[in-house]
Amino acid sequence: MTQSIPAQPKDTFDKAARHQRLLELLEAEDAANGEVGCGRNLGKGLSGYLSTRGVALDDEQLKRLLREHLGHILMEPDFDSITTQIQRRLESLVGQSLDSSSSFAPLLNSTNVTEHIPTKDLRELFQPQLADFCSEDTLEHLIGLSHQIIHKAVLQPRHTWSKPIWVLRGETQIYIVQETGSEAAIAKVKTQHPQETEKLEVITVGGILAPDQVISLNTNLL
Known part of the structure; x- marks a missing residue:
């Protein structure tokens, strides 16, 4: 008698379809934020990514601080880009802090990065919002990364990019x-x-x- 191969349970296919749909939604979100091809490969880190999605900064408070210090140099497209990048770095850092085997990537030489916004002001903005999610080390690393992101934006303002x-x-x-x-x-x-x-x-x-x-x-x- 020929033995047939058992069919794969339907719920397995449903789970795979839901997983694929979720990835498509995340990709669509990145595209809506102007981050097509941003290169984030979620892969097996999907569950870790989802666990950090609730960790978010108040964009308006951050943009207000950016306008106060850099309103004479940058414009709204620059502020949008900066806040998005800082939020992505925050998610990454929190994900790393949840994985004891991970370590933070080294920061660039701080002597080459101008602090366009005082560290004190960034800490006062970030700490109340992130106290329940981040360790002090994570907070300090986020501040260092923020200085780098802001400095790069000042060197190459997004609003001056050539139109396609x-x-x-x-x-x-x-x-x-x-x-x-x-x-x-x-x-x-x-x-x-x-x-x-x-x-x-x-x-x-x-x-x-x-x-x-x-x-x-x-x-x-x-």
Whole structure:
């Protein structure tokens, strides 16, 4: 008699599907935060990641402190980026502190990092919010990482990053334009090339281009 292979229980498949769906939701959250391709490989650390999701800083308090000290240098996109990065570092540090075999990554040479916000002010902001979650060592490490993140933002402000270029296809022309988004890119093309009345198709996006410039190519030449 031929013995059939037992079917895998349905709940096993359901569990795998739920796990995959959860990963997709986390990926979508990162994309919504502008962190596509951030490189966080959850893998077996998923349960540890979820256990730290409740550990969060008050973004508005942190942004208020950033505006107070750096409002003359940085703008809201910079503050959004800084708070997101600090929150990610906090989750990572708490996850490491839960794993006794882990140790904190060494900080960069502090002499090369300017404290744009006094350590005292950062400690006064972080400590009340994190006292129940973090040890003193974790708090100090987070402060050091925050100095690094803020210093890097001051050196390379996010609001000065070049806008991406968009390659758009019309009926007879290819347009290359630099703008923040597809709608703005299409509007710029039609402003500079009012004869273009057909629907424009986005072919690709990325890279940089000289500001306020639209390059038009005849598709018959491609």
